[in-house]
Structure formats: C-alpha cells, structure tokens
Amino acid sequence: xxxxxxxxxxxxxxxxFLVSVASFAVIQLPPGDFASAMVAEMRTQGDVVPEGxxxxxxxxxxxDRPIYEQYVSWMGKIVLHxxxxxxxxxxxxxxNLIWDRLFxxxxxxxxxxILTWVIAIPIGVYAAARQYSFLDYFFTIFGFxxxxxxxxxxxxxxxxxxxxxxGMNVGGLFSPEMQNAPWxxxxxxxxxxxxxxxxLVLASSGAAGLIRIVRANMLDELNKPYVETALSQxxxxxxxxxxxxxxxxxxxxxxxxxxxxxxxxxxxxxxxxVLNLPTTGPLLLKALQxxxxxxxxxxxxxxxxxxxxxxxxxxxxxxxxxxxIRYR
Amino acid sequence: xxxxxxxxxxxxxxxxxxxxxxxxxxPAQLMWWRFKRHKVAMLSGIILIAAxxxxxxxxxxxxxxxxxxxxxxTLQPPQAIHFFDEQGSFRGPFVYGFKRGRDPVxxxxxxxxxTTKVIPINFFVRGQAYKFWGLFEGNLHLYGTTGPxxxxxxxxxxLGRDMVSRxxxxxxxxxxxxxxGVAVSFVLGITLGxxxxxxxxxxxxxxxxxxxxxxSIPTIPLWMGLAAALPITWDPLFVYFLVTLxxxxxxxxxxxxxxxxxxxxxxxxxFVLAARFCGTSEAKIxxxxxxxxxxxxxxxxxxxxxxxxxxxxTALSFLGLGLRxxxxxxxxxLQDAQNLRTIAQAPxxxxxxxxxxxxxxxxxxxxxxxxxxxxxxxx
Numbered sequence: 279x280x281x282x283x284x285x286x287x288x289x290x291x292x293x294x295f296l297v298s299v300a301s302f303a304v305i306q307l308p309p310g311d312f313a314s315a316m317v318a319e320m321r322t323q324g325d326v327v328p329e330g331x332x333x334x335x336x337x338x339x340x341x342d343r344p345i346y347e348q349y350v351s352w353m354g355k356i357v358l359h360x361x362x363x364x365x366x367x368x369x370x371x372x373x374n375l376i377w378d379r380l381f382x383x384x385x386x387x388x389x390x391x392i393l394t395w396v397i398a399i400p401i402g403v404y405a406a407a408r409q410y411s412f413l414d415y416f417f418t419i420f421g422f423x424x425x426x427x428x429x430x431x432x433x434x435x436x437x438x439x440x441x442x443x444x445g446m447n448v449g450g451l452f453s454p455e456m457q458n459a460p461w462x463x464x465x466x467x468x469x470x471x472x473x474x475x476x477x478l479v480l481a482s483s484g485a486a487g488l489i490r491i492v493r494a495n496m497l498d499e500l501n502k503p504y505v506e507t508a509l510s511q512x513x514x515x516x517x518x519x520x521x522x523x524x525x526x527x528x529x530x531x532x533x534x535x536x537x538x539x540x541x542x543x544x545x546x547x548x549x550x551x552v553l554n555l556p557t558t559g560p561l562l563l564k565a566l567q568x569x570x571x572x573x574x575x576x577x578x579x580x581x582x583x584x585x586x587x588x589x590x591x592x593x594x595x596x597x598x599x600x601x602x603i604r605y606r
Numbered sequence: 607x608x609x610x611x612x613x614x615x616x617x618x619x620x621x622x623x624x625x626x627x628x629x630x631x632x633p634a635q636l637m638w639w640r641f642k643r644h645k646v647a648m649l650s651g652i653i654l655i656a657a658x659x660x661x662x663x664x665x666x667x668x669x670x671x672x673x674x675x676x677x678x679x680t681l682q683p684p685q686a687i688h689f690f691d692e693q694g695s696f697r698g699p700f701v702y703g704f705k706r707g708r709d710p711v712x713x714x715x716x717x718x719x720x721t722t723k724v725i726p727i728n729f730f731v732r733g734q735a736y737k738f739w740g741l742f743e744g745n746l747h748l749y750g751t752t753g754p755x756x757x758x759x760x761x762x763x764x765l766g767r768d769m770v771s772r773x774x775x776x777x778x779x780x781x782x783x784x785x786x787g788v789a790v791s792f793v794l795g796i797t798l799g800x801x802x803x804x805x806x807x808x809x810x811x812x813x814x815x816x817x818x819x820x821x822s823i824p825t826i827p828l829w830m831g832l833a834a835a836l837p838i839t840w841d842p843l844f845v846y847f848l849v850t851l852x853x854x855x856x857x858x859x860x861x862x863x864x865x866x867x868x869x870x871x872x873x874x875x876x877f878v879l880a881a882r883f884c885g886t887s888e889a890k891i892x893x894x895x896x897x898x899x900x901x902x903x904x905x906x907x908x909x910x911x912x913x914x915x916x917x918x919x920t921a922l923s924f925l926g927l928g929l930r931x932x933x934x935x936x937x938x939x940l941q942d943a944q945n946l947r948t949i950a951q952a953p954x955x956x957x958x959x960x961x962x963x964x965x966x967x968x969x970x971x972x973x974x975x976x977x978x979x980x981x982x983x984x985x
Contacts, residue, residue: 293819300823307835426967428917430924431940431959438949438956544826548921552944562827563925566834578831582823589818 282597286590297582302349305575356579363572367565372576375561380580382451383550383557386473387542390480394538397485399528402492406500407519417489424486429545433479433552440475451555476553480545484538492527499523529596539588543581637902640979647975650968657965661777665736668771669750669757672934674734676756676766678706681952682717684761684769692721700726703755714951725755761954763942769957772934776958779935780916781965783850787915788908790854795861796904800892802862803869810866817859825856829918833927842933849928853918857911864907868900902980910973913966920962936962 313336320327336342343351355361362372405414451472452465459465499505500523508518550559558577565573628636642648660667685701703723709716731750738744751757760769802813832852836845872878873896881891897904922928923937924944931938936958942948943955 289815292815296819297823300828301831304831304835307832422967422970423963425970426913426963428921428962428966430921431956431962434940434943434949434956434959437946438953441946442950540821540824543824547824547826547830548925551925562830563927566830566927574831574834578827581827585824 279597283594286593290586290590293586294583297586298353298579299349301575301579301582302352304578305352305571306345362576365565365570365573367568367570367573372573375573376558376576376580379556379558379561382555383543383546383559383581384584386476386480386555386557387539387546390477390484390546391538391542393477393481394484394488397481398488398492399524401485402489403496403519403524403527405489405493406496407515409497414493421486421489424482427483429479429483430548430552432483433475433549436475436479437553476546476549476555479549479553480542483545484542488538495527495529496523499527539592540585543585547581637979641975644975644978646971647978650971650975653964653968654972657777657968658781660774661781664774664778665738665744666746667748668768668774669747670734670768670771671736672767672772672775673932674767674771676762678766679704679756679758679762680715680764680766682758682762682766683952684954685719685757685759687727687759691724697724698726700724701757701759723755725751725753725757727757728752760957761952763952763955764948769954772939773936773958773961776934776936776939777961779846779929779933780919780937780962783846783853783919783935784912784915784969786847787850787854787857788912790851791858791861791911791915792904792908794854794858795907796865796897798858799862799865800869800897803866804873804888804892804896806870813862813866817862820856820859825918826921828856829853829922830925830927833922842929846929846933849919849922850915853915856918857915860911860914861904861907864903865900868903869896872896872899902976906973906976906980909969909976912973913969916962916966916969 313332316335317327317332320331333342352363355363360373362376364370365372365375368375401417405411405417408414451469453468453472500519502523505518505523508522509515513521546557547559547562549555550557551563554560558581562574562577564570565577631639665671682704685704687699687701689696689699691697691700702719702721703725704717705720707716707718708714727749728751729749731747731752732745733747733750735743735745749757756768758768758770760773762768763772798813798817802810829852833849836848877899878891878895881895886895919928919935920937920940923930923935924940926941929935929938939958940956943959948955
C-alpha cells in the first residue's frame with residue numbers, strides 16, 4: 279500500500295513539472311513581452327519614455343536571459359517564496375489577487391461534486407433496481423439530455439428562468455446591497471439564494487453521466503449469486519442492495535473522481551463567466567484578454583496542480599477501497 | 607445497403623431459416639442489422655445527414671447571407687408559418703408582416719403581427735446573389751419572398767440580420783470544426799494508440815502517462831490560455847484552423863484509449879501470430895492486419911469525439927477567445943445572448959443553443975448505436 283502511494287506521488291512530480299512548463303508556455307506565447315507592454319502602456323499614458331528604457335526593464339526583470347533560466351527563476355520564486363510575479367493589469371502581486379478566488383472555485387467545485395453524488399448515486403441505484411420502470415426511463419432521458427447541454431448554456435437558460443419567472447436578479451454571489459455588508463444570517467440566506475444556480479448547473483451536467491455509470495455497474499452486480507444468497511437469507515431487498523452490490527458498484531465510480539475534478543473546474547470557469555461569480559473564471563478570462571500573462575499563467579498552473587493532486591487523492595482512495603488495484 | 611438486404615432482414619424476422627442467414631451474412635450486414643435496431647441512433651444519423659447537407663448548401667438554403675442587416679427590423683420576433691388567413695381561406699404557406707411601433711416607456715421597438723399583410727413564402731426564388739463556396743455565382747434560394755418584404759422565420763438579431771441565415775452559415779463553421787478536429791485526432795489517436803497497445807512495456811507507459819497528463823489539465827483554462835495567445839490580427843480562417851488543432855489536442859486521447867484497448871485484446875489472436883510467423887514487418891502487421899479488424903470501433907470512438915470538439919469551439923467562441931466576428935459560428939452567435947436582459951427581451955437569440963444541443967445529442971446517440979453495432983458477434 280505504502281509503495282503504491284509513493285509510486286503515485288512519484289508520478290505526480292513529472293506531471294506537475296509538465297503543468298508548470300505548459301503554464302510558462304502560455305506566459306511566453308503572445309508576441310511581445312512584459313517590458314514592451316509596460317513601455318507601450320507608459321507611452322499611452324503620455325509619459326516620455328527615454329530611449330533604452332525597454333532594454334533596462336527587460337534586464338531588470340531578467341527577460342533578456344535565456345528561456346530556461348527565466349523558467350527556473352519563475353518557478354524558483356513560486357516554490358521558495360510563493361511569489362507568482364506581478365499582474366500587469368492590476369499592478370500588484372499576483373498572489374494578492376488569486377487566493378480568495380481560488381478558494382471560492384475549489385469550494386464551489388467540491389460542493390457541486392458532493393451534490394453530484396447525492397443526486398447520482400440514489401437515482402442510479404434506483405434505476406438499476408427498478409429497471410425499465412417509468413422513473414428509470416425518465417432519468418435515462420434526463421441523463422442523455424444532460425449530456426447534450428454545455429454548462430454555459432444551461433447556466434444561461436436557468437438564469438433566464440429565474441429572471442423571468444421569479445423576478446430574481448441572478449448573477450454574482452450576493453445581491454448588490456449585501457455585497458459589502460458584514461456577515462449575518464440575512465447575508466447567508468442571500469448567498470444561498472444565489473449559490474443554487476451554479477451548483478445546480480455544475481452538478482446536473484456531472485450527474486447526467488454518473489447516473490448512467492452507476493446504473494450500468496449496478497445492473498452487472500445485481501445478477502450475481504451473492505445478491506441472491508443475501509436475499510434468500512431473508513434480508514429486505516433494499517438493505518441487501520445498499521449493503522452489498524452498491525459498495526462494489528461504486529468502485530469504478532471512485533476512480534472517476536479524478537476525471538470529474540478537471541471537468542468541474544473547467545465547467546466552473548465558464549459557468550462563473552456567465553453568472554459573473556467572483557471565482558477564478560472571470561478573472562482568468564480578463565487576464566487572458568488583456569494578455570496579463572503572469573496572472574493567467576499562475577491560474578493555469580494552480581488549477582492544473584489542483585487537479586493532479588485531486589487525481590492522486592482519488593487513486594489512493596480507490597486503492598484503499600479495492601485492494602486489487604494496488605497490484606495491477 | 608441495397609433493397610435486397612432490407613428484404614432479407616424481414617425474412618430473418620419471420621424466423622424462416624434465421625440461423626442460416628445469420629451464418630451467411632457478412633460482418634457489415636450484421637452490423638447494419640444491429641444498428642437498425644437502435645431506433646434513436648438511426649434517427650440521429652438522419653438528423654446529422656440533414657444538418658450537414660443544409661450547411662453544405664448554406665448559400666442556397668439560407669434566404670440571405672449572414673450579414674445582410676436591416677435597421678427597420680431589429681430584434682424582430684420569429685414569424686409563424688400560416689396556411690389559412692383570417693377569413694379561413696387557403697393561401698399556401700405565408701407569414702404575416704409586422705407593424706413596428708415603440709414602447710412608450712422604454713422606447714424599444716415592439717412588433718405586432720399585421721394580419722392584413724400577407725407575405726407568401728415562395729420556393730426556389732431568385733434573391734440575393736452569392737458565391738457558392740466562393741466559387742460559383744448564383745442567386746437561387748430554397749425559399750424567400752418575391753416582394754420587398756423580408757422573411758425572418760426565427761426572428762432577427764440586434765442589427766436586424768436574419769437568424770435562420772446566420773444559424774445556417776454559422777453551422778458550416780461549427781459543424782466542420784468537429785470533422786476537421788476529428789481528422790487530426792484520428793491520426794494522432796491511431797498512431798499513438800496502436801504503438802502503445804502493440805509494443806506495450808515502457809512505450810505504453812510513456813504514452814499512457816502522457817494521455818493521463820493531458821486529461822488531468824482542466825481543458826477550458828488550457829484552451830483559453832492557448833487561444834488567447836493567438837494574435838487578433840491573424841487571418842480568421844487561419845485562427846479557425848489553429849482553434850481546431852487546439853481542440854483535437856485533447857480529443858485524440860479518447861480515440862487512442864479505444865485503439866489501445868482493442869490492440870491489447872487482439873494482439874495475441876491467431877491471425878496476428880500467423881502474420882508474424884510469415885515474417886511480416888511490424889508496421890505491416892499493425893496497418894494491414896490489426897487496424898482493419900477494428901475499423902468499426904474506431905468509427906464509433908470518432909463519432910463520440912465530435913461533440914466534444916463542437917462544444918469546445920462553441921464555449922471558446924462564446925467567451926470571445928475562439929473565433930471572432932466577422933466569422934459566424936454558433937458560439938459567436940451566442941455571444942449576443944450573453945446578456946440576461948437581451949435574452950429576456952429576445953429569447954430567440956438562444957436558437958443556436960438549441961441547434962448545439964440537438965447536434966451534440968445526435969452525435970452521442972449515433973456514437974452509442976455504432977458502438978453497440980461495432981461488435982455484431984456479441985449477444
């Protein structure tokens with residue numbers, strides 16, 4: 279077990295390295311660099327920029343050094359000092375801007391992951407136990423339709439419904455009057471009023487696929503002899519189902535958590551843009567549009583690192599729940 | 607498939623000599639029979655063929671081009687098609703004209719159907735001139751009006767451009783992104799998947815970890831980062847190809863996984879062993895003997911990879927990072943519907959969204975059907 283965990287963690291190191299290279303590439307890709315952008319900005323503000331300023335800035339920030347040296351110094355600052363560089367657009371350290379937004383992104387992603395399970399597991403188990411019943415067909419259709427709806431579209435449509443039917447002004451996490459208010463019961467209720475839409479959007483798109491997986495796995499398990507044995511011993515149907523086949527059927531399910539996480543974070547980025555949530559999405563988009571590359575590089579790096587860590591955690595969970603995995 | 611096959615199938619259903627026919631049928635026939643059983647997949651296939659035909663003939667099917675603006679009919683609601691007028695007499699297919707007024711408070715234009723103004727829909731009319739695929743001149747349209755009045759079956763956008771025309775012209779871009787992306791994924795996926803599955807060992811391990819890595823990066827932020835790096839000044843068509851390349855960067859892993867799985871399961875089959883004993887080179891074993899045996903699986907995997915590409919393009923363009931106007935794609939069209947107030951005022955701007963959902967669902971169902979049919983010898 280320990281060797282398996284160590285092996286997984288050892289694999290994570292090159293993965294994290296690749297993610298950091300990818301993020302660095304994103305920083306480097308656009309034509310021009312920080313120095314030329316800074317000089318251009320000074321010029322547009324009407325400053326007289328003396329000849330050679332661009333080269334001086336470039337030298338000061340180490341942009342004239344070879345690319346691998348720049349990468350090493352960028353990574354070195356991040357690992358040693360938690361310094362992600364300076365955001366060009368906001369003119370302050372990137373680390374000041376990102377952490378609360380990342381916290382919100384991760385909390386929303388985790389909350390919708392839990393909601394996905396709460397929706398998908400009981401429905402999938404029920405649909406398998408009552409195969410071809412009305413509700414089974416109903417959820418099958420729901421599952422297929424859920425697969426066809428991109429997150430941003432369901433967010434748009436839910437927003438429209440909430441606006442035109444309930445007169446709610448959705449978008450953001452708080453109403454305008456609550457935005458800067460101190461925390462109180464009213465503010466929490468206000469938050470809950472806004473939070474259900476993003477959670478529902480993210481959870482329903484994930485649940486649509488997972489219901490199918492749970493159902494298929496359960497159908498495989500329900501016909502096995504051990505279920506019959508348990509039933510013949512006089513246990514009620516549902517206590518048998520929840521006690522034995524569900525536990526086996528959820529195994530492949532745990533292994534997909536690792537894949538669910540990147541999908542959720544992706545979905546969150548785009549849903550937040552539509553719903554104007556103060557998570558990473560809108561800021562990342564803004565950073566990319568204004569070529570604020572240190573900010574966007576930091577986001578891509580951290581989101582990528584989160585998903586890799588998430589994948590490892592799910593692999594380890596899987597190994598704990600199913601001993602056979604470790605020896606494969 | 608020919609008529610005879612269909613008739614054969616009916617004979618099989620009645621049970622006479624059923625076993626015999628199943629034994630005599632070629633694999634292609636068996637697959638077709640099994641695929642036909644999946645009614646939803648059949649329907650999806652028909653929908654997709656129709657959709658691709660429409661966008662291929664976009665200039666002819668759409669009554670106008672994607673840019674023909676009209677300041678007199680901005681944000682005009684969809685027009686219902688009628689056959690009988692107010693008096694109940696048959697007039698053929700026609701729509702009512704709109705009377706344009708202003709909301710007294712908000713000064714927004716409001717439209718009221720004018721039942722005295724009957725605009726007949728004509729078929730195969732000579733209308734706006736176009737260059738079919740940029741090659742042949744023409745002005746024939748599938749439907750349209752002969753008078754000065756315009757016809758906007760799905761309403762108009764904020765500049766008074768016809769939504770049907772924009773939807774069809776946008777579909778040409780959005781639907782072809784999926785196909786081109788899949789072609790790239792196909793090459794990458796098959797090459798790496800077959801190498802990985804055939805040779806195994808350390809090669810397999812490296813390819814597998816590479817795929818795991820690509821799949822562990824949150825796709826949207828990565829796409830966003832790469833797409834944002836494309837300079838705005840580049841030719842829109844070139845940007846379009848680059849965006850497609852970006853999308854297939856992730857898409858190929860799905861194909862590669864399927865190919866690798868098949869390779870693992872058939873590499874010890876007798877026919878592969880026989881080929882090896884005959885001294886066939888490994889490249890030839892892979893391309894001539896193993897790959898043809900899994901064509902159907904590859905087709906199914908490719909079909910299931912298309913919707914991801916279409917969704918990716920739409921999401922990127924919707925955010926303003928993929929294709930940009932004047933290029934028209936469904937994602938670009940949905941940019942107009944980003945604002946809540948616009949949707950509340952003009953819900954028909956969400957029509958491209960409906961088109962996306964239908965196409966993506968159809969590809970998913972078709973892929974499911976093909977996957978089931980891919981192995982006709984299973985029970």
